[in-house]
Amino acid sequence: MHIRKTLISWGFRATLLGALAGTAMLTTTAPAAAQGLKSYDSSKPSFWKNPPPDWFLGDETQAQKGLAPPVGPATPTPLAELETNLKNIKLPAGFKIEVYASGLPEARQMAWGANGTLFVGSFGATNVYAVTNANGKREVKTILKGLTMPTGLAFRNGALYVIAIDKLLRYDNAEANLDHMPKPVVVYDDMPSYVAHGWKYLVTDKDGAMYIPFGPPFNVGIPPTSVSQIRRVHSDTGLAELVAVGVRNSVGGDIDPRSGDYWFTENARDWISDDLPSDKLNHISRLGQHFGYPYCHQGDLPDPKFAMGHSCSEFTPPVVNLGAHVAPLGMKFYNGAMFPAEYKNNIFVAFHGSWNRHQYQGARIERIVVDADGKNPHQEIFAQGWLTGKQDYSGRPDDILLAADGSMLVSDDWAGAIYRISYAK
Amino acid sequence: MTRRYDPLTLISFRDFIRCLAVLFAALSLTPTAWAAAGDVEAGRARAQTCMVCHGAQGISQMSGVPHLAGNGDQFLQWQLVFYRSGRRQNPVMNALATNLTDADIRNLGAYFASLPPPGTSPVANPDAGLVAQGQAITTQRNCAVCHTDTFVGAAAAPRLARQRPEYLAKALSDYRSGTRPSLGLAAMTEASAGLGDADILAVAQFLATVP
Numbered sequence: 001m002h003i004r005k006t007l008i009s010w011g012f013r014a015t016l017l018g019a020l021a022g023t024a025m026l027t028t029t030a031p032a033a034a035q036g037l038k039s040y041d042s043s044k045p046s047f048w049k050n051p052p053p054d055w056f057l058g059d060e061t062q063a064q065k066g067l068a069p070p071v072g073p074a075t076p077t078p079l080a081e082l083e084t085n086l087k088n089i090k091l092p093a094g095f096k097i098e099v100y101a102s103g104l105p106e107a108r109q110m111a112w113g114a115n116g117t118l119f120v121g122s123f124g125a126t127n128v129y130a131v132t133n134a135n136g137k138r139e140v141k142t143i144l145k146g147l148t149m150p151t152g153l154a155f156r157n158g159a160l161y162v163i164a165i166d167k168l169l170r171y172d173n174a175e176a177n178l179d180h181m182p183k184p185v186v187v188y189d190d191m192p193s194y195v196a197h198g199w200k201y202l203v204t205d206k207d208g209a210m211y212i213p214f215g216p217p218f219n220v221g222i223p224p225t226s227v228s229q230i231r232r233v234h235s236d237t238g239l240a241e242l243v244a245v246g247v248r249n250s251v252g253g254d255i256d257p258r259s260g261d262y263w264f265t266e267n268a269r270d271w272i273s274d275d276l277p278s279d280k281l282n283h284i285s286r287l288g289q290h291f292g293y294p295y296c297h298q299g300d301l302p303d304p305k306f307a308m309g310h311s312c313s314e315f316t317p318p319v320v321n322l323g324a325h326v327a328p329l330g331m332k333f334y335n336g337a338m339f340p341a342e343y344k345n346n347i348f349v350a351f352h353g354s355w356n357r358h359q360y361q362g363a364r365i366e367r368i369v370v371d372a373d374g375k376n377p378h379q380e381i382f383a384q385g386w387l388t389g390k391q392d393y394s395g396r397p398d399d400i401l402l403a404a405d406g407s408m409l410v411s412d413d414w415a416g417a418i419y420r421i422s423y424a425k
Numbered sequence: 426m427t428r429r430y431d432p433l434t435l436i437s438f439r440d441f442i443r444c445l446a447v448l449f450a451a452l453s454l455t456p457t458a459w460a461a462a463g464d465v466e467a468g469r470a471r472a473q474t475c476m477v478c479h480g481a482q483g484i485s486q487m488s489g490v491p492h493l494a495g496n497g498d499q500f501l502q503w504q505l506v507f508y509r510s511g512r513r514q515n516p517v518m519n520a521l522a523t524n525l526t527d528a529d530i531r532n533l534g535a536y537f538a539s540l541p542p543p544g545t546s547p548v549a550n551p552d553a554g555l556v557a558q559g560q561a562i563t564t565q566r567n568c569a570v571c572h573t574d575t576f577v578g579a580a581a582a583p584r585l586a587r588q589r590p591e592y593l594a595k596a597l598s599d600y601r602s603g604t605r606p607s608l609g610l611a612a613m614t615e616a617s618a619g620l621g622d623a624d625i626l627a628v629a630q631f632l633a634t635v636p
Binding site for chain 2: 075076146
């Protein structure tokens with residue numbers, strides 16, 4: 001398996017050399033063709049601040065041409081239709097999936113309040129939701145509106161923390177004020193305002209420090225200062241540490257209950273091919289590790305344009321390559337009591353699914369069994385069935401959260417829903 | 426193919442349009458990507474308040490108010506979602522849309538999509554010169570790859586044929602100035618960039634009179 005992967009990347013490198021050789025010829029012989037051409041030069045601050053609407057199309061390849069993110073349904077999928085969709089989800093024996101809540105447009109990261117309120121962020125919908133249980137009836141409320149990409153959130157000491165691109169906001173005593181959320185306190189705002197890959201995820205450690213990913217505002221390039229990194233922000237003081245660099249777009253992570261170390265998912269660059277490079281699962285074993293971006297992808301593939309003499313051995317390799325264009329987002333270590341014992345400390349990852357691939361893949365939940373030091377990784381499918389056609393979804397899982405009873409919640413921003421996966425012998 | 430690795434990676438406007446077109450074609454061929462259609466009858470009942478401006482059969486007689494009849498279900502739904510969230514700004518439509526539920530939006534989309542589109546042009550005496558000029562611009566800019574050759578629209582790209590000209594012109598200048606963000610891929614922000622005022626008037630005249 002390992003040998004095969006290496007062969008593929010070598011073949012790919014040879015093709016690239018050919019391609020690069022051809023480039024010089026083309027630019028000198030075809031000046032007329034340059035007229036009216038559109039430039040995707042991402043090296044300028046103007047590009048980062050105001051990326052062109054099609055910024056993700058940068059560095060398009062002939063073979064990948066025509067691929068673009070799919071447009072989802074305008075409104076969240078109605079309950080009856082969600083229930084029909086879930087009939088097609090395959091799980092291991094003994095597991096069951098049901099709709100936990102519906103009607104949450106573009107639902108993203110989830111966090112529990114101390115009194116059992118489920119808080120849910122969103123993507124372009126600008127909202128934060130609260131799912132409450134009143135008299136045995138589950139209710140969805142939109143508690144905040146008009147935030148820029150409030151994808152990430154966390155709950156600590158009675159306060160809801162929401163991260164909206166360049167501001168970490170704290171809403172005190174949130175659960176008692178769901179109908180009239182208080183004015184937020186800005187906890188930390190030393191963050192760039194780039195929206196592209198600027199949507200974030202929040203993970204709190206036992207001391208209340210928050211791990212925050214900073215993605216580069218384009219597909220691939222030498223990143224502006226202050227991004228392509230993961231910081232740990234102390235929510236009480238606003239002090240920030242740099243914990244990892246060389247990271248592309250990470251929108252998920254969790255703390256290993258065995259070691260206290262931070263692990264995170266990372267979406268690899270687009271526009272190389274349908275099968276390269278692989279998205280990653282990483283483990284920070286030492287502060288300040290460099291994970292390779294933009295020089296090296298998937299631990300063994302120098303970037304065709306930005307490797308610039310670097311070799312992959314200079315960087316921290318992934319724990320496991322998860323697959324190309326599967327889009328791993330939210331993840332959790334399983335430390336609940338409901339699932340069978342062999343799931344203890346396994347990692348569950350929500351695969352959001354492809355857009356930059358002819359045949360979409362992902363849109364499923366993956367199970368990763370791995371030692372605390374990152375050794376002996378094994379990866380398998382846990383839940384699948386949201387991929388309904390070659391380029392078609394009925395849903396796209398994007399985050400995972402465990403409930404007090406050990407069951408698992410999954411958020412889906414395509415269908416605007418939350419599911420619950422439970423186990424019974 | 427080789428130029429894709431040029432340090433100054435370039436992609437032509439034409440290529441860009443083509444690649445978006447593939448996406449839109451894919452979307453229109455895969456109806457399962459969308460939620461099930463809304464209820465036309467419930468939509469008809471909810472649409473009573475819309476008729477004052479948008480016309481009894483979704484064919485508007487009012488300047489600045491677009492025809493809705495025969496437009497795409499998904500397109501209509503997204504626009505209502507945008508008005509409701511404030512992402513698309515119009516005082517009248519923002520106020521009306523705040524009260525719409527998701528089910529209302531699905532039903533209204535299904536209802537207006539089910540109505541027969543305008544059979545005649547809203548322009549009584551078209552200016553032949555302007556029409557020809559507008560046609561040339563739309564051909565040159567490949568507008569048809571998303572809006573289809575007959576401009577009846579497909580999936581997220583709306584019907585333009587025989588839409589009211591003053592509304593078409595306003596829509597194009599709203600995209601051009603960025604005051605109306607375009608759906609998903611920002612297709613229209615891209616397509617309207619660089620159109621002059623005179624170009625917009627010509628394009629509007631042509632589209633309003635498409636046979």
